[in-house]
Amino acid sequence: MQGEVGEDLLSLRLSVGSAYHFEPTKKRKRIDEPNDKNIMVLLQARDRMIRFGCNRHGMGDDKGFQLVRLLLLCATAVDRNDLSSSTDLLRQLYRNVSLSGNPIQRVTAHFIDGLMARFITKNSSFYSSIMADPSPADVFSAFTSFFLASPYYQFAHFTANQAIFEAFEEDEHWNGGCLHVIDFDVSYGLQWPSLIQSLSEKATNQKPISLLITGFGKNMEELSDTEKRLSSFASGFRNLFFEFEGRLRGEKGQEEIQVKKNATVAVNLVFYLHTLKNYSDIYATLMQINTLNPSVVTLVEKEGSRGNHSGFMSRFMESLQYFAAMFDSLDDCLPARNKERLRIEKNHLGREIRNAVAVKDEEEKGCRYEGLETWKTAMERYRFEGVRMSSRSVSQAKLLLKIKSHCSAMDDHGNGTGFRIFERDEGKALSLGWQDTHLITATAWRRSS
Template sequence: MIMEEPTSEEEFLAFTDLYRVSPYFQFAHFTANQAILEAFEREEDRNNRSIHVIDFDVSYGFQWPSLIQSLSEKATSTSRISLRVTGFGKNLKELQETESRLVSFSKGFSNLVFEFQGLLRGSRVINLRKKKNETVAVNLVSYLNTLSCFMKISDTLGFVHSLSPSIVVLVEQEGSRTPTRTFLSRFTDSLHYFAAMFDSLDDCLPLESAERLRIEKKLLGKEIKNMLNNYENNNIGDCAKYERMEAWKARMENHGFVGNKISSKAMIQAKLLLKMRTHYCPMQFEEEDDSDGGGGGGGFRVSERDEGRAVSLGWQNRFLLTVSAWQPLSLI
């Protein structure tokens, strides 16, 4: 039976379920937000207590409530902090819903001035209305791998560099699925990735739960279907370009960025998240990179990599995604 395409509402519910029960998205968002918060703190003496986040794929906006809360804890009624989020989205309806969700949440923090500007993906950006001395943070969470060719990735990184951001946060799924690899290689890597994702749900939800079935069918199932359709129709350019951390590192460095150390606070936060989200399988915390893509053992794990300049979330012997922070070499 051919799986029906989920409605936008069904996909949203499945995403919400996975966000709530698994550390997968929360690890990416909380670690990225900690790096952004630290960039803001480094510039507090000159940024007029203003920060501008440019999010190249804002999606449902689930990343930003935790940053709003963290910034509010640093603000007072007489010394408010200004947070502007410029978010790119795939359609106008989703952008409007995301704006409504974030604006509503921010109203609970009177010492924070919040502003959201939604733009459609692919929009020509002429003026991002940068304020004088504000901290500029660029958020590239699971975005670059969706671009149709490596030239567009290069153009995007060139544009990001031209913004002279204080920090660029990069989050990418780990893999070896690029158009230059053979079909068998891409298929095998995809098989191992989705096997790890499905297995990791054992640690989050009972096998027969409605939430788990929704995640498997409406979220992971859709991703598998889209991948197979692209393979079958030879739409190689439309396939997500999942690469190892080392490949993204080389690409960032080639575009004039230098990696920042992931702070000890971010590492502690990531480990605490796993303690709260791990239910049945033992956790593992590692400091050294593994040449085979992950260490042995069971359950979720956090691994510090690239001499502390990247941190990965893994399941058993496979890295799932990696967070790294960058800044233009010219600003150092």
């Protein structure tokens, strides 16, 4: 499906763009807000879509082009503050999508919700009914389900961990078996069990290994849970001494990180930099990291050109193409009616789509998705140089796809019609892609000499 949708999007950039003139100066000044009657009609259409989606087929696979065209027309109308056209197009769209239909219907349903929230604005009492965040338990459940079902997060974690492990091995002649990882967004800590296991397999009675993880998180409860999970996991391995230091993101003194003396220092930036509000914060972070004198900095980010510098329609179409690939890839991982898949799409991917589309002040949610070249320029500006990804990293990534690719054909080189591994930037970057769309890219960096 993604190949066809990708071609559709390319042609629609011209056809829809020329018809609706995407220049910012063509926007109408909103003088009024959607009235409650129109909003109620739309909410009823949305409710019917949610309740009866399993029994509705709407537009079939061969109608994907028409569905995407309607969605882009609707996005244009919402962006231009055209209340009449927006109401009509939103109603049409809700009638033709399904949360349990084919991938393009499913992803479109979440984009419609984002447009609906942007249309009625935060001032409406109905806004929260669409944009309400799932509970922390539901967010964690969706994240872990996605982690287990798809190679997406595992590729990011395993590739970063391999670079950290290799940096630790290179420093063995002076680090005394000590590794200090500074994780700027430790989240639930799911990245670290594989590194703990790799280190434990290397450790011996004569040469034990000490691992300290300084992890920054959103709240103390999450950090406490992460510490318990990782400490419990690490306790099952001999000759490995594990410590976890939880720190709150944004707390006073975050810039004062004490590195462990005579240890290999690794800084982990997996899905972190894009969350920062502006380039000043990004550059300040990179300057701080440089002062830590790390042996390696691992950087993994989602691919895209959806930074705050571009206009809404440009970001919208980039996001649609990206998430169409994401939803298509889930079709390879889980059955259409699978409850875990619905949970992932609603509470993880759908939540991200709604926030990206609905929030008008883009800096409020971060959402700074950039391509490899942008991050490369930023790293090099602050005296980091790229490290070539090892053959072990490449082989590990391709092995992961062989294990995780359920339906897609896969050849001996790790290439296929579904998930693929791309070696880029003369071997200094590894990207996970779905067909020809790059999803995430992993790189490793060290201070320039």
